[in-house]
Amino acid sequence: METSIEIEVRPTEIDVMGHVNNAKYLEYMEWGREDWYNKVGLPFDEFTGMNIGTVTVNININYRKEARLGERLTVNTVPLRKGRTSYVLRHVIDNERGERVADADVTSVTIDLKTRKSVPVPDALAEPFEK
Incomplete structure (x- = not known):
């Protein structure tokens, strides 16, 4: 399942170069992941109820074009692949x-x-990767 959220770039996200600070993109992606979890029926409390947590262990990010104040950005999140205990979201x-x-x-x-x-990745989380 692919999900999408929209963000408007705010003044607090701009660095001295006049564009979005590189660290903010990680936040945007985190917001996209949270939205994805919610839309596949796995909000935070569901994970807690299963005694499961998720830990980010690697991020490979490509910065392609600067974003500036007031721009509207769309963050799309899609499941890419799943291993035994890990999974990748793009x-x-x-x-x-x-x-x-x-x-x-x-x-x-x-x-x-x-x-x-x-x-192991619980069945409820593995399911969106199998569709």
């Missing part, structure tokens, strides 16, 4: 002109909240 950020601003593959691992050790 984020693509485009501006209102349809130009690619940034994209990234984000690898996360599922962990047992008590032991803090990796565990």
